Amino acid sequence: MTKWVYKFGDGKAEGRASDRNLLGGKGANLAEMSSIGIPVPPGFTISTEVCTYYYANNKSFPNDLKEQVEEGIKHCESIVGRKFADPANPLLFSVRSGARISMPGMMDTVLNLGLNDETVKGLAKASGDERFAYDSYRRFLQMYSDVVLGVKHENFEHVLTAAKEAKGYKSDTDMNVDDLKALIVEYKKIGEKFGKPVPQDPIEQLWGGIGAVFMSWMVDRAIYYRKLNDIPEDWGTAVNVQTMVFGNAGDDSATGVCFSRDPSTGKNAFYGEFLIKAQGEDVVAGIRTPQQISKEGKKERGSTLPCMEEAMPDLYKQLCDIREKLEKHYHDMQDMEFTIQNGKLYMLQTRNGKRTAAAAVKMAVDMVNEGLIDKKTALLRVEPKQLDDLLHPTLDPKAKKEAIKDGRLLTQALNASPGAAVGQVVFSADDAEKWAAAGKKVVLVRVETSPEDIHGMHSSQGILTARGGMTSHAAVVARGMGTPAVCGASDVKVDYAAKTMNIKGVTVKEGDVITLDGTTGEVINGAIALKDAELTGDFGLFMGWADEVRKLKVRTNADTPRDAAKAMEFGAQGIGLCRTEHMFFDPMRIKHMREMILAETEEARRAALAKLLPYQREDFKELYVALQGQPVNIRLLDPPLHEFLPQNEADQAEIARELGISVDAVKARVNQLHEANPMLGLRGCRLGITYPEITEMQAQAIFEAAVEATKVLGKQVEPEIMVPLIDTKKELDLVKASIDKMAALVMDKAGKFPYHVGTMIEMPRAALTADKVAETAEYFSFGTNDLTQTTLGMSRDDAGAFLPDYVAKGIFAKDPFKSIDEEGVGQLVEMAAEKGRKTRPNIKLGICGEHGGDPATIDFCHRVGLTYVSCSPFRVPIARLAAAQAAVRNA
């Protein structure tokens, strides 16, 4: 018999924390907590294997599941001493999902399961609180209808609002028992109206709840979240059935969420929020503004409500002990949920807490210093992509001070997710997505957010909500995304219909620009200048550890001294790709470039190239000087020539006038250079083979620049010249002959100097014949952008029409232009690396596509033994950490 159900409670458990894949994160941790003596309401977990079975078998359950669930129920009954479905004193259950990895807000939950017209009376009697019982019943009916039966909760909210209005009530809490009983009658009518009444039989309720959890694994928002976070669909979810405890059982009851360290800053301080007389979802839903756990938190967040340390000092102490016990047990910051029922504390969940990048770095460093973890573990604690948050600008304090002085501060609320954002206001997730797609920077303003808003949050520079605390949906998701957010700004009055918001009398319309400071919670009217991040302190220490363990060097893709300097600041170890084409677009240069392209003889081309030479030489010299002797890998001209010619008639006429040739001649050349598939046309080394004089000019400029820079720096500059788009060794030989010729020419005047000629491996044929190419090439740089385009036969410019659909359908697990397609493109890279090393054992191997900054690709590069990765400047720290993680993971 397969074991489908795992019981826990009363200091024991059938599962463990390491059973995450089987029991989901929540179930595994409930089992673990129960085992180590943390007070946990008893329950049982239906494993993820049931979910897999469910979807593999046309949404049906295994035969022996029923029996095991019944055992689970008996297990809870025996510990609690009450019986499920007992009309006299019913045991109630919560039913929750629990996937392998926490997916906040993604999965549905049903509470108070087991209530019906009979058991509600028993609950009333047993609790001595009839209002509590009927309110619980009402909540159950609404939640069950929504989550299990698909009758949208708006239907119920509408009736509730009407009932309150009829009586003149302001809040739900104004409703008395009779009101609630009348409401329950109305609620039942809704169920009947939709043909979906809530079953009275508690067992039927339970199976409905279990099925709803499994079904919710495949709802759109869950699929979207998984896609966003690279979570495979076949992992499935577990179902946790747990004895209900009530944070709303009376004034000696409460419910809360807490973090063993501050998830926003990483500070080693107990931080959390709770609500007295409230049920679980009330805290995270942001309906009531929660109270702080600790005095310190209360002070820091400027809360005026009594904190738990003040209101329930004994329970606070118990919670502090649990905090310590759990963090030591898990060696990581814990995100915990608790409920206090009639003065007794229960832990409902613990998990490794999500955290901001800054917090992740600080915690990693602190925990190493505290001896809680070692450095290698610390390195794995920060998601490389998160580092991005630390690198991006904050508000210029001076500019902000002035803005505030000018009265532009609209309000200050919760600093829910750090960083600064400037953008145009939009009021819906759909608009955010649309405007962003049109190239606009937007700030999404919502009363509160829900999982349906994720796509819009993802498209926004920043998020502002009128309701909700630090653990509200908006705050949690924004931190996860690294998007700045200010939450719970109760001064903000949103009018969705008018697409405006009013903040203390100031009206901000859709499209108006505002600035958010997610680090302080400030909301400012208009734009404020941004300031670059600083990379010292814990960050510097942490990155130092990364540099100690990584095997891959990290270079940067940069064509300007400015970009190069930024990358060096971020820790780049040279330039892996300097594209020379961007240097030709300056107005003075483009003229000569066009003259060269329009020339009809080699002589005329050489004359135009001679005018470009001094510019190129100066460009390269500046780069060499900026790099201070670190290597600079310069790629010869790559794009097709038509990219340099104007396509419209007016510009063509102007060029014709400037160059003193006929407009028809210009047009003819533009037409002649037109290509059906420019990606596969006359570009790369094909240019240098067709027009060797272009290569000669560039090589001369590089060598002369290196000679000059060597003098300036007082150390030897060793040029690296990279030939693009090679298919065959012979092409490389031909281009290298031009390069060698110019080297000899420059050496005649300036004396000998070292230099290196390498090639891009970006065509499948070059990869397939890399053993031969390596006879000439001193180094390879994998141009995985073009290699992906050719290997997949997929133009990056055109793939937008089908690639998102391809990723959605699982044809590619990830966008192959962002993260290397290991199975296909990766196979070629590995093959070429092996063949290259066979010919030239010490061949230098790099990667310089977009992929060079992608952590998964960097892990691959480490595994196939590349020498370095090269990425855009802002990706350099990400690459350094990813390289370190690859070294730790693959040790």
Place this chain on the structure above:
Amino acid sequence: MTKWVYKFGDGKAEGRASDRNLLGGKGANLAEMSSIGIPVPPGFTISTEVCTYYYANNKSFPNDLKEQVEEGIKHCESIVGRKFADPANPLLFSVRSGARISMPGMMDTVLNLGLNDETVKGLAKASGDERFAYDSYRRFLQMYSDVVLGVKHENFEHVLTAAKEAKGYKSDTDMNVDDLKALIVEYKKIGEKFGKPVPQDPIEQLWGGIGAVFMSWMVDRAIYYRKLNDIPEDWGTAVNVQTMVFGNAGDDSATGVCFSRDPSTGKNAFYGEFLIKAQGEDVVAGIRTPQQISKEGKKERGSTLPCMEEAMPDLYKQLCDIREKLEKHYHDMQDMEFTIQNGKLYMLQTRNGKRTAAAAVKMAVDMVNEGLIDKKTALLRVEPKQLDDLLHPTLDPKAKKEAIKDGRLLTQALNASPGAAVGQVVFSADDAEKWAAAGKKVVLVRVETSPEDIHGMHSSQGILTARGGMTSHAAVVARGMGTPAVCGASDVKVDYAAKTMNIKGVTVKEGDVITLDGTTGEVINGAIALKDAELTGDFGLFMGWADEVRKLKVRTNADTPRDAAKAMEFGAQGIGLCRTEHMFFDPMRIKHMREMILAETEEARRAALAKLLPYQREDFKELYVALQGQPVNIRLLDPPLHEFLPQNEADQAEIARELGISVDAVKARVNQLHEANPMLGLRGCRLGITYPEITEMQAQAIFEAAVEATKVLGKQVEPEIMVPLIDTKKELDLVKASIDKMAALVMDKAGKFPYHVGTMIEMPRAALTADKVAETAEYFSFGTNDLTQTTLGMSRDDAGAFLPDYVAKGIFAKDPFKSIDEEGVGQLVEMAAEKGRKTRPNIKLGICGEHGGDPATIDFCHRVGLTYVSCSPFRVPIARLAAAQAAVRNA
């Protein structure tokens, strides 16, 4: 000491026929003939290794060459009993090139070497013919100046013409000794004028001649011929130095060229031409119209001049004996050169003769029947590409008869190269090339052709010359190219300046259309309808032998019943590629196709597709019926959708009107579908994944057609459905799901039937992951067009800008779009074949790119073990033979 020089003569030789690589074809055969007792003037061959040395060592000779050449001279002197440079009775030499493979007209020759102001007197005395001696000296001066010293022969012709005019002579033969002596003085002045006098020292003359042969290996026309014929540059040429014999020594002297069988028809009859009192080059240069060798030839060619059999019966008999001896010795048809000096016969050369396709087939079949060769040897005797000549149309006899009746026959001359041609007249090779490049069909008309005209001959449909015989340059080259030619049409008076020709009073201008019948020698004014070739008799027998030995099946690429029928007639074993896109361009269909593309909902798309379904079903049914149960591999829609939409405004407006939508909507969709690199865009299986309804319609049409065709034929049709542009197994799974769904649907009504789903392997990724793709694909078809484009990153549409240069520079040995790039693309094909077989041992593997009809590629396909090749209908016999040759060669 390296042996550089190989002597022959007097019934002995240091080399053999098998030394072709070392001695060149001519040298090896001279040695062989000498060894077997054929009368050959003594001589020696300087090996091809000297040529290699010469180019590797800055155009210098090995040190020990001089000594060996001197030995060679002594060898000749001792046999002939005369001395080189002896003023009393000089021995003279011819110096000729001789490469491994015969390159007619490409290499230069110097005759009469050893003559100077003194030796000419000795020659006069010894021969008793002063005129002969001075004429030989004159010829030598002109030839040596032209070939060795680079003083163009026009300079001498000019003086010669002036001298003749001054005396009122019509022909060279009118010149007497004094005229010739005076001419020699003038010739010497020309040499002095250019600073390049002919050396008087015979030894210096000899070394100059040897150097000139080696230099001529690298002249443009030789390079062009090698490129055209895939001859590697590093083979080099040998130099043959041979004792001169004189066909112009008197009326008992002659020179001629003969073939052991008729090179035009293949008939086993002795055929050749000769000229009495003439030197070697006179026959092939076409200056005098030659006489026939045999009575039979005289009759057949309608010659009125006495033939050799009549004029020199004894010598004719000797020649007949030699013909028989040589053909039996070489087991192949021989192309021989001979000279008769004062009644003594000498053989100057023998080689396997070039022949027309028809002759090649007939000889191969006859020689097998005669027991001279076996079938496998016979199969290697026909160049597969030559077969093309037999497949192409001849003139419709009825139409020709009427044309002649209408007085349109302009003239009849030598049937120099068979086949019919219709085209516009041009009068220069350059014009032929230009006009052909502009898409025109041209007939090149020349007085005579020379090696400089080859590029133009290659561009022409047919060739007409006013002078020259069956062995003239024009005739030999045209037969080699398979281009119809009529030669020696002395009625044709060409006026190059006016760009006209006059034929018996009729003036034909440049651009006028004429028709040539190369099989009969007729020239007809205007165009005549062409008729298809017949494929029976020897051809059928020969192809039957090919079918017996080949391992590869041959299918065809065809989309219409007409093409399919043609291919079946040519021996195709099914359709390897049926492209479905061409079926949508019919006016009625394109309308529905556009409606489908412009539809904004799946519903609307399905409605339009429903209209296309009956057409597709009918198309497929007709194909199935035409194929009579042979397999038909149908590829699903492949091209990007924008190919079906009009790009110009007028057509867009018309569509808008037809479909009742706005012009802007049409334009918007056209713009939306525009792609930067359509080759790499939304096409192939990507269409079927984005719009599964397209796949569904096509699958339904295929299955319903198969069901209907099965009924019509009374045998089971098994559809093969091929999915294009696969990168991953998952894509194939998704498209196959659509296909399977429609199969089930059709089976519901029509009962079960077998069908097969396969895929194109045309993306590198598919090849790299072929083991996985084969889990789903029942067969692969290598789409080597696209596989070449992606593997090389080279768009066939755009490569014209650089690929010819790439081939010229040796980056690719051949155009990789014509003959597979074995090292790169071939590596992927081999890898995919292996991986595919690993997963599915009996997987069917085919190739369906342009390469499927290329003999070199077919050899490759045989070696990697493909199941079949598929090519255009007219290539089917070529592929059958190439497959047989591959089987023989790789046995």
